[in-house]
Amino acid sequence: MKRILSGMQPTYQLHLGNYLGALKNWVDLQNAEPENENLYCVVDMHAITMPYDRDSLAKATREIAAAYIAAGIDPKKSAIFAQSSVGDLHGELMWLLATMTQIGKLNRMTQFKDKAGKNAEKAGLGLYAYPVLMAADILIYNATHVPVGEDQKQHLELARDIAATFNHRYEKEFFTLPEPMIMGAATRVMSLRDGSQKMSKSAESDMSRINLTDTPEMIADKIKRAKTDPNPLPDSVEGLEGRPEAANLITIYAAMNNQTKEQVIAEFAGKQFSEFKPKLSDLTVEKIAPITARMRELLADQTEIDAILKDGAEKARLVAEPILTEVKDIMGFWSLK
Numbered sequence: 001m002k003r004i005l006s007g008m009q010p011t012y013q014l015h016l017g018n019y020l021g022a023l024k025n026w027v028d029l030q031n032a033e034p035e036n037e038n039l040y041c042v043v044d045m046h047a048i049t050m051p052y053d054r055d056s057l058a059k060a061t062r063e064i065a066a067a068y069i070a071a072g073i074d075p076k077k078s079a080i081f082a083q084s085s086v087g088d089l090h091g092e093l094m095w096l097l098a099t100m101t102q103i104g105k106l107n108r109m110t111q112f113k114d115k116a117g118k119n120a121e122k123a124g125l126g127l128y129a130y131p132v133l134m135a136a137d138i139l140i141y142n143a144t145h146v147p148v149g150e151d152q153k154q155h156l157e158l159a160r161d162i163a164a165t166f167n168h169r170y171e172k173e174f175f176t177l178p179e180p181m182i183m184g185a186a187t188r189v190m191s192l193r194d195g196s197q198k199m200s201k202s203a204e205s206d207m208s209r210i211n212l213t214d215t216p217e218m219i220a221d222k223i224k225r226a227k228t229d230p231n232p233l234p235d236s237v238e239g240l241e242g243r244p245e246a247a248n249l250i251t252i253y254a255a256m257n258n259q260t261k262e263q264v265i266a267e268f269a270g271k272q273f274s275e276f277k278p279k280l281s282d283l284t285v286e287k288i289a290p291i292t293a294r295m296r297e298l299l300a301d302q303t304e305i306d307a308i309l310k311d312g313a314e315k316a317r318l319v320a321e322p323i324l325t326e327v328k329d330i331m332g333f334w335s336l337k
Ligand code: TRP
Pocket: 005, 006, 007, 008, 009, 043, 046, 133, 134, 137, 138, 146, 147, 148, 152, 155
């Protein structure tokens, strides 16, 4: 049995890249291996490490939870919760782990460098310590597997490193070293305007991405106008080399239809984009529209989502509490026995 944990920040305008690169994999995993324990949190305490709007934090948290559920994370099979609702435990473990995290390692984190930019002296301690909180998110549940995107690999390495340091320093194999499951490597979804850039919520042009809230008309329009090249589709995967836009559309089609790129190519070899795009657009609408509809329904009335988040927090707490108690015991803290 695996204990799987992952999370997304409530800062996303969720798009197709988040769905195909993360959410869909979580859902497939949940359904393929029903014996696993799954914990999916909305990492709102990470979201406040960058400037944010306090009036929309709770709303954004509900939105991400709604996306989890709409995409198929089943609250009966998975704990869905806000990190801050178990924040006392995550935060306390983070402090303990901070005492075994070397500054030199934090200094090498590329995400910190990217986010802090030129003025790292002015960056907050929270942004710097972000990876330690992420390690706590994982280790507070002794999670065995963590599905994340390629960009989070370095943070996962650090979490493993911290877990190993704890085990070594306190001479006990207490923490499982969490395995990264690098998902979506094959489904790196790129911008519809520039096949060399990742699909991103921060790209200026809304035409570059398909948002999970787009209407079927918008989806169709964006795909129709997606950048391509003048050649027909190739007859082999190798033929996609040097054609990033074509490769991206094929990747999206394959991921959406649970096919390999080879299978998609076999079907469309030699065809023009004018023939391929409407098929891609129908497929995307077919898969995304029900998710969008369910998200809207969930968000129209907070009651259900709030009940799910509350229940998820209770489940998470039941797992985390004894682990934190044991960590403190191992570390030698006083307690009433
Ligand atoms: N840093 C992750 C991201 O930006 C989000 C995250 C926070 C996370 N804590 C986590 C992911 C724990 C997996 C496990 O994508």
